[in-house]
Amino acid sequence: MKILVVNCGSSSLKYSLIDMESDTLLAKGNFERIGQENSLITHKINGEKYKKEIKVKDHEEALKIVMQELINKDYPVISSFDEIGAVGHRVVHGGEKFKDSTIVDEDVIKGIEDAIKFAPLHNPAHLQGIRACQNILPGRPNVAVFDTAFHQTIPKEHFIYPIPYEYYEKYGIRKYGAHGTSHKYVSKRVAEILNKNVEDLKIISCHLGQRS
Numbered sequence: 001m002k003i004l005v006v007n008c009g010s011s012s013l014k015y016s017l018i019d020m021e022s023d024t025l026l027a028k029g030n031f032e033r034i035g036q037e038n039s040l041i042t043h044k045i046n047g048e049k050y051k052k053e054i055k056v057k058d059h060e061e062a063l064k065i066v067m068q069e070l071i072n073k074d075y076p077v078i079s080s081f082d083e084i085g086a087v088g089h090r091v092v093h094g095g096e097k098f099k100d101s102t103i104v105d106e107d108v109i110k111g112i113e114d115a116i117k118f119a120p121l122h123n124p125a126h127l128q129g130i131r132a133c134q135n136i137l138p139g140r141p142n143v144a145v146f147d148t149a150f151h152q153t154i155p156k157e158h159f160i161y162p163i164p165y166e167y168y169e170k171y172g173i174r175k176y177g178a179h180g181t182s183h184k185y186v187s188k189r190v191a192e193i194l195n196k197n198v199e200d201l202k203i204i205s206c207h208l209g210q211r212s
Contacts, residue, residue, distance in 0.1 A: 001021065001085035001086065002019050002026070002083050002084050003017070003018050003020055003084070003086050003087070004016075004084050004086075004087045004088070004133070004137075005088045005090075006063070006087060006088070006089050006129050006133065007089075008089070008122075008126050008129035009125060010121035010125055011032070011034045011035060011125075012030060012031060012032050012033075012034060013030070013031040013059055013063065013066065014028075014029070014031075015030075015066055016028040017070060017077060017078070026045070026077050027043065027044065027069075027077045028044050029041060029042050029043040029044055029069070031062040034056055034059060035057055036055075037055060038055075039053065039054055039055050039056045040053050041062075041065060043066075043069045045075055045077060048075070058128060059128035059129050060128055060129075060132035060135075063129060063132040064132070067081065067136055084140060086142070087133045087137060087140060087141070087142045087143070088142075088143045088145055089104070089126060089130055089144050089145065090145055090147065090181060091112060091123070091126045091144045091145065091147065092119045092122040092123060092126065092147050092148075093115040093118045093122065093123055093147065093148055093176065094111065094112070094115055094144075094147075095114060095118060096152075097111040097114070097115070098146045098148070098149055099149055099152040100149055101145045101146065101149065103141055103142070103143055104130055104134075104143065108144055109127065109130065112127055112144065113127065117172075118172070118176065130142055130144070145181055147180045148176045148177055148178070148180060150177065150181070150183055150184045151175075151176060151178075151180055152177075154175065154177065159174045159175040160174055160175075161174065161175065178207075179207040182205075182207045186203075186205045186207075187201075190203055190205075191203075
C-alpha cells in the first residue's frame, strides 16, 4: 500500500508518498507561501529537485498541484491516484478530545474545529487539507495524527497552570504539549537503539525546529 502523508502549515504544505510494503520514500516535497503571489513547490524524487512557481490561493489548490506532480509524465511516481491507499494528516492540536491517531469522520472534523481556538493558524489549514484529500481521493481513509496526543498521559496536577482554575474550566487553558509525533518517534527510536523497553527508560527528548 502507498500512503500519502500531508502536513498543512499556516502557509505551507509538506508531503511524502511512502510505499509501506517496501518501506520506501517515493517522493516528498514542500509547497511554500500559499496564498501569496510567489507560491513555490519543490518536488523531490530520487534526489532530484523540481521547482515551480505556481500561484495558489489555498491549501486545496496546492494539494491539487501536488497530486498532479505525483503523476507527472516527465518524472512519474505513480501511474494513477488509485495507487494511493490512504492519507495521513499531521494535526497540531486535538484539545482534550483526542488521545490517539484516529480515522477522520465528521465527528473528528468537528473536534479539530473545536480546537481551532488553541491553534488558530494551523487547525484551519489542516481541515482544508483533509477536505481536499476527501474530494481528490474519495473513498480512501484519512487518518489524523495529533501532536498533542502523545502528551495526554500527563497527570492533571502537572498540566494545570497555577492560575484561577475557572480559566481551565471555561476556556480549556492548560498544558497540552507540542510536537508529540516527533517526541514519540525519538523516544521509541532511542529504545530500539538501546534494545530496551521504552516504558523502562527516562528520556529527555529535544525537538529543534527548522529555524532553530
